[in-house]
């Protein structure tokens with residue numbers, strides 16, 4: 001089975017972002033970058049599928065040449081080879097999906113496993129857009145995945161509970177938390193990853209115009225909550241909630 | 249003329265309130281774009297939901313009541329909504345930022361070649377239609393513009409209040425011609441049964457974290473919630489640890505809520521959690537660690553052992569005749 005999985009290079013999710021004073025973006029000096037958290041789950045699941053069914057795991061990232069670091073991390077976890085679609089352009093999810101659709105046409109994987117959401121841009125679109133462009137079925141927000149007889153059976157986290165959906169392969173799956181526990185790259189894994197194949201493509205190679213359909217005009221900080229105060233006891237809490245906040 | 253189409257959501261024929269807030273967003277957008285606000289509702293045995301959404305303030309409801317739509321599949325809903333959007337001349341298509349909307353709307357955007365905005369919190373027109381949306385776990389707000397003729401939006405429904413009930417608007421049964429697909433199947437929906445209000449609708453939420461240490465201990469959080477006729481929420485760590493079901497998760501990657509009153513019990517206040525509840529009117533934090541970051545956003549903080557403070561709070565509220 002050929003499995004294609006995607007990784008995005010994002011700012012460290014535990015870092016507090018700082019904005020540039022002119023509203024054109026975030027401050028990137030001294031910022032750490034990581035693989036998007038949800039993609040760690042996707043890569044892990046791809047490796048587990050391969051361990052079970054045999055085959056190959058191909059990792060794709062779209063971004064600057066720095067994204068090679070995140071691809072190497074996935075290779076060190078156990079993926080087989082990488083493709084970087086190199087561009088310095090500001091990308092919306094739509095451009096990423098159209099680029100990935102071309103990569104999928106070339107690679108013809110049996111299944112595509114992505115993260116459900118980027119933790120920087122918080123868009124939650126790319127997998128669904130890719131499925132639309134390829135006219136593949138989709139199973140988003142996966143917490144479980146079983147593949148048999150050319151179908152994937154996917155447990156999904158949805159409002160109100162959980163649901164199960166079956167999709168015929170090839171299909172797009174997006175990973176939610178609780179799908180698995182991503183492994184750490186081992187030292188031998190890291191050594192091996194250095195020798196694994198990593199190819200570079202460009203949007204021109206793929207014939208895709210990456211001009212944004214959603215243009216960001218201004219970046220700004222949200223209104224901050226003003227700090228409240230500490231109450232000394234449960235009795236005081238009840239008093240302030242009744243008399244001051246009028247919340248109960 | 250370009251119109252606006254709201255994709256309404258229901259669960260087994262019962263309209264979800266997020267649909268009403270999405271209509272409120274669409275009415276706001278209509279001030280900026282002109283045009284009519286239409287609703288599309290798909291399902292089977294949905295007359296009740298059709299009647300309810302007809303009083304939401306929309307101009308017209310298009311619905312298809314068919315066994316094909318008895319269960320939700322993005323693969324069948326997408327071509328149907330695309331058809332309704334095209335025949336109704338709608339160029340702005342919006343839905344709630346629920347798991348239903350997040351699954352469906354991007355697929356519609358792909359099929360319409362439309363740029364898509366996730367989690368809109370504001371819409372206006374100043375020489376072009378603009379949207380605001382949060383990102384980086386709510387620590388940044390961007391203003392964005394969509395350059396394609398068709399535009400697709402999911403709406404952060406906590407930011408829009410349902411309009412007062414209006415006289416019913418016209419409703420029209422449509423036949424999109426969409427039939428069952430052979431490459432996707434709905435298998436089951438395992439609903440977490442609850443008498444409590446939905447998290448996204450509740451006026452009061454009592455949320456518990458990893459500090460509660462067990463599913464049984466969530467009982468005291470639930471008891472306080474029930475007294476205040478509220479909903480129960482949880483941090484991701486509490487869900488991951490098996491103390492609470494996934495539907496209770498609040499945060500960047502769970503539900504976004506904005507109740508009048510939010511209790512964070514034994515929750516440290518990671519940015520990913522704050523992203524889901526910072527919009528609450530009044531926040532109370534109960535945590536034994538005075539340094540916990542949750543106190544920086546709380547209106548009232550109580551530094552205490554939750555196992556002692558929460559039962560005491562419930563009992564004293566009862567004694568004071570507050571709550572149910």
Ligand SMILES: Cc1cc2nc3c(=O)[nH]c(=O)nc-3n(C[C@H](O)[C@H](O)[C@H](O)COP(=O)(O)OP(=O)(O)OC[C@H]3O[C@@H](n4cnc5c(N)ncnc54)[C@H](O)[C@@H]3O)c2cc1C
Nearest residue numbers: 037457458459483484485499500501502514516521536554
């Ligand atoms: C990609 C990604 C997405 C995420 N999405 C979410 C999300 O949507 N929602 C979310 O919540 N988190 C999310 N997280 C996780 C988040 O980073 C935190 O790990 C999580 O919120 C911590 O949960 P917690 O506060 O319950 O646990 P902890 O951080 O372990 O805090 C437990 C708290 O309980 C207190 N405590 C312990 N015992 C007691 C007691 N007896 N009485 C009173 N207080 C006590 C402690 O002082 C501590 O402050 C995400 C993380 C990532 C990487």
Ligand SMILES: Nc1ncnc2c1ncn2[C@@H]1O[C@H](COP(=O)(O)O)[C@@H](O)[C@H]1O
Nearest residue numbers: 006007062114115117118123124125126
């Ligand atoms: N630049 C990118 N390169 C590779 N994968 C991406 C990129 N952007 C988004 N993705 C994938 O799409 C998922 C959802 O992203 P988003 O729609 O941006 O929230 C991510 O978890 C990734 O798996």
